[in-house]
Amino acid sequence: MSATPSRRDPDRRRALLEAADTVILREGPEASMASIAAEAGVSKPILYRHFGDKSGLYQTLAERHSRVLIEAIRAAMLRDAGMRERVHDGIDTYLAMISANLHFYRFLMHRARAEDTATHSVMSTVMQSLGDEIAEILPTEPGPAGAARAQVWAHAIVGMVQNAGDWWLDHPEVARAAVVESLTDLVLGGLTARRAVV
Structure with a gap:
């Protein structure tokens, strides 16, 4: 059973998370607990003492960084603008953030999510919540079927x-703007087609 994470020193905990950020941004999916501990100037047992175990650290990182991503997408999609602008900006925000934090994205979405079931659950819940929020702004017919x-x-x-x-x-040779426009056309094309037959 994992030890209960220590919360007696939030400054130390924050410093350990910042060390993890530094290592992951530098090494990507190959970042190890030993490298993170070395960056923080502590031993692995001390690192684990603050998070319970490796899974606890992964979950904390997933929650910390996915919150920033989701809040940025939410702000783009809930602003006062037309549907095309909101869809376009939500997609663009997502692509801009994952490309700017490529090592972190691949660490959380591929390495940590694949090897740790709790992290997989955290990331799946984040995506589920984002889907629920987008559903609230999509135009559709009223009633249970529409919802x-x-x-x-x-x-x-x-x-x-x-x-x-x-x-x-x-495929970095493909411009982000082209990907955003293609996805926006696909999303809005489907919504338009649906409204046409309702």
């Missing part, structure tokens, strides 16, 4: 943009 359709669309959009973003990160 269900909005949920289907919203979660499909989240999955589509995430997978397209993963592809784009491996």
Whole structure:
């Protein structure tokens, strides 16, 4: 059983998280607990004492960084603008942030998520919450059927943009603006087609 994470020294805990950030930004998915401990100037047991174990550190990092990402996307999509502008800016915000934090994105979404079930759960919950929020702003017919359709669309959009973003990160020769426009056209085209037959 994991030890209870120590919260007696929040400044030390914050410093350890900043050390983890530094190592992950430098080394990407290959970042190790030993490297993080060395960067922080502590032993691995002390590092684990603050987070319980490796899983605890992964979860804390996932929650910390996914919150920043989601808040930025939420701000873009909930601003006072037309639907196309909000969809466009939400997608652009997501792609801009994952490309600017490429090592961190790959560490959390690929390495940590793959090897730690709790981190996988954290990231899945984040994406689920984002889908729920997008469903609230999608235009659809009233009633339970319309609400269900909005949920289907919203979660499909989240999955589509995430997978397209993963592809784009491996194809940097493609301009971000082109990817954003293509995804926006795809999303808005589907919504327009749906409204046309309602």
